[in-house]
Amino acid sequence: MLPEPFQHALDHHKARHEPRPRGGDYLRLTDDVHGSPRGTLLWDDRLVPGYPHIGRILQLETGLAQQFSGPFWVEEKVDGYNVRVARLGDEVLAFTRGGFVCPFTTDRLPDLLDLTLFEDHPDVVVCAEVAGPDQPYVVGHPPQVQEDVQIFVFDLMRIGEPGFLPDADLDALAAHYGLPRVTRFGRLAPSEWRQAGELLRALNAERREGVVLKEIGPPGRRAKYVTGASCIDDILATVDNLPQLPAEYFTGRVLRLALFLAEQGENALPTVREQLGRAFVDGLLDALGRFRRDHRVSHTHRCRLRDRESAERLMAHLRRHEGPIQVIERRLEWDGGHWVLELEKVYAGMTGLLGHLLAGGIVFD
Amino acid sequence: MLPEPFQHALDHHKARHEPRPRGGDYLRLTDDVHGSPRGTLLWDDRLVPGYPHIGRILQLETGLAQQFSGPFWVEEKVDGYNVRVARLGDEVLAFTRGGFVCPFTTDRLPDLLDLTLFEDHPDVVVCAEVAGPDQPYVVGHPPQVQEDVQIFVFDLMRIGEPGFLPDADLDALAAHYGLPRVTRFGRLAPSEWRQAGELLRALNAERREGVVLKEIGPPGRRAKYVTGASCIDDILATVDNLPQLPAEYFTGRVLRLALFLAEQGENALPTVREQLGRAFVDGLLDALGRFRRDHRVSHTHRCRLRDRESAERLMAHLRRHEGPIQVIERRLEWDGGHWVLELEKVYAGMTGLLGHLLAGGIVFD
Numbered sequence: 171m172l173p174e175p176f177q178h179a180l181d182h183h184k185a186r187h188e189p190r191p192r193g194g195d196y197l198r199l200t201d202d203v204h205g206s207p208r209g210t211l212l213w214d215d216r217l218v219p220g221y222p223h224i225g226r227i228l229q230l231e232t233g234l235a236q237q238f239s240g241p242f243w244v245e246e247k248v249d250g251y252n253v254r255v256a257r258l259g260d261e262v263l264a265f266t267r268g269g270f271v272c273p274f275t276t277d278r279l280p281d282l283l284d285l286t287l288f289e290d291h292p293d294v295v296v297c298a299e300v301a302g303p304d305q306p307y308v309v310g311h312p313p314q315v316q317e318d319v320q321i322f323v324f325d326l327m328r329i330g331e332p333g334f335l336p337d338a339d340l341d342a343l344a345a346h347y348g349l350p351r352v353t354r355f356g357r358l359a360p361s362e363w364r365q366a367g368e369l370l371r372a373l374n375a376e377r378r379e380g381v382v383l384k385e386i387g388p389p390g391r392r393a394k395y396v397t398g399a400s401c402i403d404d405i406l407a408t409v410d411n412l413p414q415l416p417a418e419y420f421t422g423r424v425l426r427l428a429l430f431l432a433e434q435g436e437n438a439l440p441t442v443r444e445q446l447g448r449a450f451v452d453g454l455l456d457a458l459g460r461f462r463r464d465h466r467v468s469h470t471h472r473c474r475l476r477d478r479e480s481a482e483r484l485m486a487h488l489r490r491h492e493g494p495i496q497v498i499e500r501r502l503e504w505d506g507g508h509w510v511l512e513l514e515k516v517y518a519g520m521t522g523l524l525g526h527l528l529a530g531g532i533v534f535d
Numbered sequence: 536m537l538p539e540p541f542q543h544a545l546d547h548h549k550a551r552h553e554p555r556p557r558g559g560d561y562l563r564l565t566d567d568v569h570g571s572p573r574g575t576l577l578w579d580d581r582l583v584p585g586y587p588h589i590g591r592i593l594q595l596e597t598g599l600a601q602q603f604s605g606p607f608w609v610e611e612k613v614d615g616y617n618v619r620v621a622r623l624g625d626e627v628l629a630f631t632r633g634g635f636v637c638p639f640t641t642d643r644l645p646d647l648l649d650l651t652l653f654e655d656h657p658d659v660v661v662c663a664e665v666a667g668p669d670q671p672y673v674v675g676h677p678p679q680v681q682e683d684v685q686i687f688v689f690d691l692m693r694i695g696e697p698g699f700l701p702d703a704d705l706d707a708l709a710a711h712y713g714l715p716r717v718t719r720f721g722r723l724a725p726s727e728w729r730q731a732g733e734l735l736r737a738l739n740a741e742r743r744e745g746v747v748l749k750e751i752g753p754p755g756r757r758a759k760y761v762t763g764a765s766c767i768d769d770i771l772a773t774v775d776n777l778p779q780l781p782a783e784y785f786t787g788r789v790l791r792l793a794l795f796l797a798e799q800g801e802n803a804l805p806t807v808r809e810q811l812g813r814a815f816v817d818g819l820l821d822a823l824g825r826f827r828r829d830h831r832v833s834h835t836h837r838c839r840l841r842d843r844e845s846a847e848r849l850m851a852h853l854r855r856h857e858g859p860i861q862v863i864e865r866r867l868e869w870d871g872g873h874w875v876l877e878l879e880k881v882y883a884g885m886t887g888l889l890g891h892l893l894a895g896g897i898v899f900d
Binding site: 223225226227228229231232233234235236237393409412416417418420421422424425427428429431432442443444445446447448450451452454455458527528529530531532533534535 | 588590591592593594596597598599600601602758774777781782783785786787789790792793794796797807808809810811812813815816817819820823892893894895896897898899900
């Protein structure tokens with residue numbers, strides 16, 4: 171008999187068996203089930219909690235007052251991908267938000283974290299963002315990471331237990347093992363929305379993504395808030411993949427941008443109209459130009475790996491999970507310190523659509 | 536036994552009974568069925584064909600060559616709503632694209648068309664666009680109609696028969712009954728994409744919607760093509776109703792705009808980025824301002840009617856068919872020539888969303 175929610179999830183087709191790197195398999199929730207988020211996983215009898223959803227506020231003045239009853243930490247929200255790192259058997263593995271083993275992050279863990287943490291504390295789960303220009307998932311990177319990748323730890327969890335470990339535990343372990351943490355900008359009260367706004371305008375000016383707010387006392391609520399600039403930059407970075415993203419991806423960011431402007435003022439983003447128009451128009455014209463030159467619309471990711479085998483595992487992972495995106499290995503070379511993998515993701519949706527339209531095809535809408 | 540496709544459609548829940556203005560009912564296709572478009576209707580034994588879908592091309596040079604094997608008419612695509620006008624029993628009625636009796640257009644038919652046409656030719660169906668600032672459906676109007684509404688006839692059909700009547704019949708009836716027709720800009724060959732482009736750039740400069748192209752010989756194919764300016768103007772006109780429109784409404788227009796620019800050149804729309812950013816940002820900021828002032832986001836339509844009863848029928852029609860939009864009668868007054876109805880459509884989606892967000896509510900996305 172499996173521990174809940176896995177028995178229920180399997181019965182309702184909300185859990186799947188996934189292969190382990192060294193043979194055998196584990197269970198992964200493919201949907202939220204009874205309060206356990208998608209990505210929760212069961213490895214033998216060890217349950218690694220999923221990373222919970224964090225809601226978004228679009229206004230600081232009212233949002234802080236509405237969401238928090240006491241002071242909260244203001245931490246940076248870094249633009250990368252979410253991982254959970256845990257020791258399972260004799261391996262330390264990194265899992266994506268969805269609960270897949272990430273071959274890239276797992277390979278690079280010794281470069282990113284002091285792994286003796288997991289020898290001393292085998293039940294700790296490190297929750298972090300991995301960000302930088304050289305990774306296989308996200309197009310774009312935060313301004314503070316200009317090469318390779320860095321990890322930014324923001325939470326600890328414990329295997330088999332719901333919720334996060336207390337802040338004091340994170341402080342202690344981070345200090346002892348030198349964990350790189352997300353920037354903590356400070357502590358604010360719900361009434362201090364003006365200070366929060368000042369910080370967000372500064373982050374916006376540096377084109378950083380935004381903040382996660384964590385209530386310090388119970389009930390420990392959380393909320394995120396992003397800058398207008400990050401909405402524009404997201405659109406520019408992804409509009410060449412428009413047909414394969416939900417259209418709400420774009421309209422949602424336009425709405426967030428307008429609400430950011432409404433509260434933070436026009437001076438926070440003086441050329442916002444030109445910038446937004448440019449993100450859509452130049453992003454698409456650029457995709458058109460690339461289609462005409464290369465007969466496809468694609469993005470080439472580069473990443474560094476310690477083991478050559480990890481590159482194969484990563485390619486297999488991307489080919490299985492990136493949906494209708496063709497993934498092509500372009501280069502794999504030892505640079506003296508790492509294997510450098512270049513992989514091209516061909517956006518099949520945009521490639522097909524532009525091929526059809528530029529050839530004079532007709533669409534019904 | 537009903538004539539096909541109605542028997543099949545009823546069996547598959549793709550036809551519905553709708554009330555007639557003077558009692559009784561008729562059948563309306565709610566989906567395309569076996570090549571008959573949604574909106575096809577059966578009134579006693581008289582079948583009024585639905586108006587067929589017209590596909591869209593996004594490039595002229597290749598699109599004209601791909602879609603047409605011979606010369607085609609270039610007609611204006613007017614930004615209004617599609618109607619079919621037919622005599623049924625002893626009434627002449629206007630139907631919307633979806634096959635509902637339109638109480639507004641039906642009321643105004645004597646102002647728009649010489650109805651003796653339907654006495655002399657009781658089986659003719661007039662297909663037309665109704666456009667102007669004073670109608671209950673569309674926000675925005677073509678520049679050539681600055682008050683009330685006008686009708687622009689573009690096709691004739693015959694009750695019980697598929698397809699359109701020959702061009703010669705439209706010419707003859709239009710001349711005899713003085714039917715107001717859409718502008719016909721001329722006749723082009725598929726190779727004359729440069730001339731088509733020149734025309735479209737001129738329409739774009741006047742912020743007109745675009746063209747419908749009708750192949751003159753068999754197979755009589757059709758295609759539409761719209762200006763970049765109309766994509767921007769559509770976004771500006773509707774972004775205050777964003778949550779209730781499919782997000783693809785917006786992303787589709789952004790894509791069309793980019794393809795228009797790519798073929799027609801930047802000079803066709805020199806400030807396009809600023810204009811597009813303005814449509815999204817100022818459209819939303821304006822909606823926010825209205826929400827703060829009025830506690831709702833809405834649009835007030837005005838229209839003129841001949842009979843007071845038509846106003847009641849129109850309000851009932853809108854309330855039944857406009858989905859989650861609240862429709863409020865604001866004014867109904869005789870101006871000496873017509874009843875002037877002002878009706879406010881409250882966009883429940885945007886009103887609810889802004890209410891939630893401005894109050895500090897949280898969203899999960």
